[in-house]
Amino acid sequence: MMKMRNLVLSASLSLAFGATAHAADPIKIGMPVGLSGANSVVAPSVVQAAELAVEEINAKGGVLGRKLALEIADDGSGAQGAQRAYDSLVFQKKVDAIVAMETSAARNAGLPIINRGKVPMIYTSFYEGRSCSPWMFVNAWVPEQQVAPVVDQFMGKEGAKKFFLIGSDYAFGRGMLEFTRKYIQSKGGTVVGEEYLPMDGSDWTAVISKLRSANPDALITSTAGGAPNVTLTKQLRAAGIKIPYGNLALDEGTAKTMGGDAEGIYISASYLSSLDNPANKKFLEAAKAKFGSKLETPNELSVPQYEGIHAYAAAVQKAGSTDAAKVVKELAKVSVQGPRGTITMNKQHHAPLTMYLGRVKRDGSVEVIKSFPNVDPGEQCPHLAD
């Protein structure tokens, strides 16, 4: 009888503490993402990219003999939702790492929780730069990498001297244009006007009239993605504005649906679905095979998510454990061969990236005009070691 009780006791004990004892338990990757709110348009493609990466890694036997598992949490695209999502992922679900494509507001809200919980994090959305944490790595672009190709093209080939800047009134829009203004001035150009509209604003009449009277050589915009981007472009076209037009926030999918109105717009990106390299072809085929007609077009926010999960897996493999401190050391070293090329987050937790200058064609597809290999992210977090 006594024996029996011990047996039951030890069985329940091993159930209770199984998580640490059992080697075959999955490695949990938390993924806060904006399933609702502003990011909800792009979020499905990001979730698909993450699922694909996890499936690929698990098909090869996982990492250190353990499978990967995704824990997805809706952050509502904002700060409040992100606090809840991070809190539950880090402290309740006890994930081993976070790989997140998010708004800047959500990232800023989640970062203190990451620092408290000491969980490795990979941020996979382009952003306005200079967000630093010993636990966070970034594999997407910052203004230093994205703005230069467009401005250089306009000042060189198009001979533009006077620029007009238009943005949406929020951290990303203002951050991007502030950097753009300084970059233009450092290259000897002038900014003859800089105008913003609230994020939900759709009437650009006055802004366009100001643009006309300032008579610039070129226009660079950084509006919020989606609606503001479209309303501005349509109204510019309707007003007959024909100067070179660089758009820092236009993604391939939106350009495609806009068709004729988007023709001639310059965009600058680290990923375009038309990239001609074996890794991208393999990625697109695998995505198509897995999701079929449900596939959300891969884009500049979903591909870094795919690569981010591969980067985490590679770092765990190299570190030989999921121990946060060890993994973080390896994250700064491992390279991922992905659709965007070989990417290493070795520059103050950011990554040098190959950037592409593209121009939207009449049918809405994007033609790559020039590529800029391994553009440096610059001084993002000087106090963090490389």
Add this chain to the structure above:
Amino acid sequence: MGVLTLDILTTAAILFAVAAGLMIILGVMKLINFAHGAFLTTGGYVAYLTGAAGISPWLSIPLAGVLGMAAGLVIERVIVRPLYARPLDAILATWGLGIVIGQVITLTFGRGVQFAPSPLSGTTALFGVDYSAYRLAVALIAVLIAGALSALLSFTRFGLNARAVIMNETLARGLGIDSAKVRAITFGMGAGLACAAGALITPLLSVDPNMGLPWLVNSFMLVMISGVSFPSLLIASIVLGGAQVLVSTYVSPILGGMTIVALAALVLRFNPRGFSRA
């Protein structure tokens, strides 16, 4: 200067077109129709579907109007009429209706941004400036709408009945006017106007499930200070639209976006009857 004048006139015309539907419903039914924004959005999607089907974009405006009117008649019968005796609940019901319409649109078309083709592209030379041809067309159409509505109210039997209901519904009913019918037709017209306005402004904008919301706020403010009269709505549109353009041009477009709301509050503070003569 020419550009500024045209900016003010076209902005006022757009505001007028967008607010007209809200105003006639308020006038006859004493009901703020908070589903107005959703009706505008619906009009936008009609324009998108018309474009996608390859039909002339000009037709999207009357199409949206007819569809909106039909939907308005049904909605009036099913949702609004049972709540006539409870005006506050009726307002809440239209708010809820707006949410339902928005969600149905989201479920059908997704949250993404869609596009409707513009019937007119490029610019027209006017007063020595090249100006967006479609904005000028919108201004013209708004003037036509204003004329047609005024004529409807002034010269038709329905207009007479409607004016009677606006002035004193109990008395009108006592004189044998079927006020329930007047209300139903009015709600249908208001919804139809809103949808048509949505289709009208869509070529300048993008179509997404929330496109009507900012317009609802501005329309509401305009109607609050104009009262129930087309001439005073026209004046309100020109004054507030003009102020918005001026502030946007000379101060900042961010403040410009708040001008209508702020100015409307000020006008109501100092003159609670707004611009209406009634």
